[in-house]
Amino acid sequence: PIRTSRHPGLSDYISKAVSGARHWMNQGLLERFVVVIYDASHCAIERFVFDVAIPLGMNTQQQDEEVDRDFKSFFLKLNVVDAMVADLPKGCTFAVLLYTKDDAQAVSDDWTSADSTSVVSPCV
Numbered sequence: 001p002i003r004t005s006r007h008p009g010l011s012d013y014i015s016k017a018v019s020g021a022r023h024w025m026n027q028g029l030l031e032r033f034v035v036v037i038y039d040a041s042h043c044a045i046e047r048f049v050f051d052v053a054i055p056l057g058m059n060t061q062q063q064d065e066e067v068d069r070d071f072k073s074f075f076l077k078l079n080v081v082d083a084m085v086a087d088l089p090k091g092c093t094f095a096v097l098l099y100t101k102d103d104a105q106a107v108s109d110d111w112t113s114a115d116s117t118s119v120v121s122p123c124v
Contacts, residue, residue, distance in 0.1 A: 016110050017096040018071065024100050025052060025067045032099035033074060040091030048081060050074045 024030035030052045037046035052070060098111070 029104040034097040
């Protein structure tokens with residue numbers, strides 16, 4: 001079966017994450033798409049990293065097709081991870097992180113720069 005979010009806030013969050021990623025991917029500025037799972041104490045307990053590479057010299061249609069293939073691949077891999085990961089503890093949250101090249105400009109107020117220490121909190 002195919003699952004979809006029924007929660008408007010989650011659906012909106014995912015839509016904005018994909019839209020922002022697509023914007024930077026089309027410009028060749030996105031390097032990695034990362035999903036981090038945090039426990040209730042905001043310690044990173046799982047991290048899924050997907051490298052992104054759009055070949056140079058493509059026309060717009062080829063670029064869009066490549067971006068679509070990358071997203072499909074990303075979500076398929078994320079779906080398979082469920083079988084490899086232990087059950088998550090209660091109170092977990094997640095974040096989508098987009099690693100961009102230095103010259104990437106913000107797509108909207110929904111995105112802000114973050115340093116690595118504020119993104120992936122060490123669990124002590």
